[in-house]
Amino acid sequence: MTVNIGLLGFGTVASGIPFLLQENGEKIVAASRSDLEITKVLVKDDEEKNRLLAAGNDYNFVTDVNEILNDSEIDIVVELMGRIEPARTFITSALEAGKHVVSANKDLIATHGKELIALAQDKGVAFYYEAAVAGGIPILRTLANSLTSDKVTRILGVLNGTSNFMMTKMVDEGWTYDAALKTAQELGYAESDPTNDVEGIDAAYKAVILSQFGFGMTLDFAAVSHKGITTITPDDVAVAQELGYVIKLVGDVREVESGISAEVAPTFLPKGHPLASVNGVMNAVFVESIGIGESMYYGPGAGQKPTATSVAADIVRIARRINDKNVGKPFNEFARETKLANPADVFAKYYFAIDVPDKKGQILRLAEIFNAQNISFEQVLQQKANGEVARVVIITHELSQTQLEDVTADLNAVADFTVVNTFKVLGD
């Protein structure tokens, strides 16, 4: 049997698939129990088509998506164009035409996944997207298959390679944010508009998808709070190091009594935490669960070959299931009613960097404010004054998100205090 594939887009990731089929074809064909054939590839225009042909690519390039959508021979449509539109329209049409779909498009899946998944179910076709979270790390399939027997209580992830590369440079080599961004752009890790990476938006997309697989709950993107790495200063980095932490942009999804809480934010990780040594463009997903306890899945979060490998794993799985005549099962079957956590129920330690006047008695003034919200200090560090202003660094004991909001408001209400930064602090 031959399973025919139509590719939408032939950019970075898509052009890695022929490599795998060539270098690992025998194993892939055996596992698929089918020959896999890329029968058509959608590109934008004739110019692109001619450029790719001239470069030696031996595919049937088409410029009209209908040539793929209306081709009854094509079994699987693999969308690797990125962006919301026209990807959303193309995938919708493909599913409606009864084709299985593979995608790596986290932006689309995090924001419109629900309707696409429902449509696929309705049509009895597969819609798989392992590559959408943490590129080469097979985390979604692992959560869906191996952790079915387990109950996940928290997922912590270093989910964005670009910002992690930048943070690694800032932490290990003392680079400034701007220098790190410039190098990330030069190396092709960051796009010219790096907003999604550095503001935690890309990681928040991934947190939405992880919530489905880990907790069976479908969050709206808006329910994932996100804060990026743009506000982290060299001072924060230095203090973190002094106190035995590294700062990373961490996605944190957890279930508490009242429901699920998801956020992406710069986070103090103790140096001994397995996520603390995830450096450069590597990603990792750290899972806490009642059965396994603690497990971590580590690998490249992006890149042509790793991402194409995840896409190819989805293709193989669909091909097998076409053969087994049980294709059409949802990628993730775990579903419960979505309940958002009450912020009064979500606890963490926090780091506060606060500028205060360089006068006696400031720690006492701070202690009174925190104390009024029932928050106690684990560590306090008063740094040398810089002109009129002294920097006080506080690491608190655990407090709720409600307490965090309240105490921040209280601190902001004091005219001569400036809350420079507030970051979450994880335990070992």
Next chain:
Amino acid sequence: MTVNIGLLGFGTVASGIPFLLQENGEKIVAASRSDLEITKVLVKDDEEKNRLLAAGNDYNFVTDVNEILNDSEIDIVVELMGRIEPARTFITSALEAGKHVVSANKDLIATHGKELIALAQDKGVAFYYEAAVAGGIPILRTLANSLTSDKVTRILGVLNGTSNFMMTKMVDEGWTYDAALKTAQELGYAESDPTNDVEGIDAAYKAVILSQFGFGMTLDFAAVSHKGITTITPDDVAVAQELGYVIKLVGDVREVESGISAEVAPTFLPKGHPLASVNGVMNAVFVESIGIGESMYYGPGAGQKPTATSVAADIVRIARRINDKNVGKPFNEFARETKLANPADVFAKYYFAIDVPDKKGQILRLAEIFNAQNISFEQVLQQKANGEVARVVIITHELSQTQLEDVTADLNAVADFTVVNTFKVLGD
């Protein structure tokens, strides 16, 4: 539908399964699309049965295995007794009776897996054993499912929690081997006879199983060379640290031009290697592949709940497939002709600790011997003499296993040289 389970043995791991079914029952039943019921539990004798009943265990305990094997209502037999016999006979009978089997018995699977897998195939039943390698880490299923699209080139693993606990104490806290073993025994990590753990035998069992999933090759246990941690001295540990390495017992399976090579041995890991920070009883499997590149799977290698979680994942998978009417697929479908690597083809750097007379010119004598085998030095360290004898530590550039054997023989032929230890050294 109800899927009925018969447990063989009710020790550490087996008694963790009721916990999971109770704490995570809803998710497990939904994923299984069946109710799972433990209908019979085999224990050794009436004394054990009465003890367990008195302790409040509400199961149908039986002391004759035939009550399970001949019970046509039982769909899945879960063997958690350990040892080769009678586990082998019981599993064989269960498979012959057309029952699906789940086991965590690495000793048995590494030494007699081939015939059991063939029998299961023959009978069209499932034989799954995720828990046999690295306890709670879902590495086998991940290799079988997610890495089908990839070609694995090397698997490195910290695969034995007991020895890793001991090595961590020896490296981080300077304990002696004997002190580390004593504590491991007190904490219940090591058995009274710790041979399998400390001699690398347990890790070698796991290497056999990993070879099947990662490389599609079934090795005889005898083809996995193994060396344990018993010969590691505090001097080795100190030198390793000085040179920027940590020593761990590492399973190493790789494919070279001529075939596959598998060994378990104390190994120098550069401090920055992801495996270097796998401490205590944690395990990790580090995979190198042409697609993903480098990925690592980290978690508890043993323990009641983690291991029971892997066993339960196998049970869920079988129950689903009974429902889908496609049960009976092999756990691992990847199979190629087994070819053993030619030792002349398997390269690594090595650490040599050699005692030489405390006289001038010894490094030159050593250099001549290594040079005659075409081996060059990367680092040499001459330590202060202790009486008449000086310790020279050498880290070589890459050499083949044949060169290693030859040079070791040459060194041993020199009357006043003593090769104290030789360990493999990994690059970053």
